Amino acid sequence: MNSTTQTASQTDKQPRPAGFLRALWVITYSIAATAKYSLKTLYFAFFSKKDLRTKVDKILVDWSGRLIRAARINWQVEGDLEQQVQEGRRVIIMCNHSSAYDIPLAFTALPGSIRMISKKELFSVPLLSSAMKAAEILSINRQNRQQAIEDLKIAREKMESGIRIWMFPEGTRSKNGELIPLKKGGIRLAIDTNALIIPVVMQDIYKVLPNKKWLKMRLHQPVKVKVGEAIDCREFDVEHRHELSDLVYNSMKRMLEERSS
Template sequence: MKASRFQALVIILKNIFITFWISVIVIYRAYRNAYSRRHCDQLLHWWSSKLLEFVNLSYEVFNPNGVRFEPNRRYVIMSNHSSLYDIPLTFMALPGSIRMLTKKELFEVPIWGRGMAAGEFISIDRNNRRQAFRDLQEARKKMESGIILWVAPEGTRSRTGKLGPFKKGGFMLALQTGATIVPVGIRGANEVLPAKTTDLHVGCHAEFHVGRPIDTSRYSKKQINELMEEVENQIRELAALPR
């Protein structure tokens, strides 16, 4: 159901407020040297639940392979990305200390950007190859400390709902760290706020499909295209996207 202009405005203001609020909390705790990853995980879970609650977005998680994140192993979650609600859905659907690998421009947003940095989110400069390399090395350190990385292999949010061309950065990182890639297909989340519109819908239903984990140690760097193809095939099937 399409939200009225007033209803949409209220939802947007609520989203801004709680995003600002948890950013301030994380920044403050980091400033006081009292940052706790576990506490940040709890805040992100709470934030995500509120974002879904505000638009009354229900969801189901399908995990036929019983995927679990084991301690002392490195993981990269890769999913299609056509909705702003893919992120809170991921935080709600999967356990663990999940953080995004995202474009550096988001870190320039006042308060929110600092909160993301303090909360161990990872930026990547797509316009500077040398800096992007350093960013990926920082991501590797985070993963080795227990962070589960969420990556949109398309590099950005799809404006059409279709699966765009994959970028190699996330796959190179997975290969370098011997990480396990967990493909995910998200269905229905893009109906909340269709691309290229300001039409907010409430009462939608999404599905979160977890695929078969892929051990990147089975691939060499020369086989990166094969790895990308395997992940893409899974995501297309999981998200029910045509070729």
């Protein structure tokens, strides 16, 4: 893969603590923006369904851009996702998870119709759950075998229709930005759907808003979104899932630990 760097939201300002009032404003603004764009998604879902996916793509980019700008994140992309994806291939983007800003930065920085695999608990939240369903956000219930089979079928259909699935294979959020061992669910999904895995890491994004420290925000934090080499899951079966998991983990860990000279 030829390495490319896309730069956006670059400033000369140094990272600094946001302060209590600024952090409180950013969080309040982000909640309000999420509610606004959830309602907008529902409006299109009920009253303007034509080209709904395209409309949702724009909503997600607009929503995420507002959140990223409010936090003054100074981000750039290294690598090229688009040139690695052959037309018609099912795609799963696997990314490390260390911040509440992982998701909005994904929609802002990467191309295509990206949709998350979300926790099933979020589908019980009023308004948000309806908006997530309308936006084609997915959930896979591994506790219920019959439901898991149905969810897997839906995921496959979404990918075949052009959706690029985004997921956090660690299964939980890292507290210090270091990569956590991967759970088996994401790897199994990739094998079951013969997907193309694109490893992605977000370097230093955990510094923007540390885990469970909502008012310890940092403004103007530099963040690198690194896109790794694609991994073709057609070369693996369930018996070799651990080899695939190691391959994905090592790719992500290497990118996360590499620092520009």
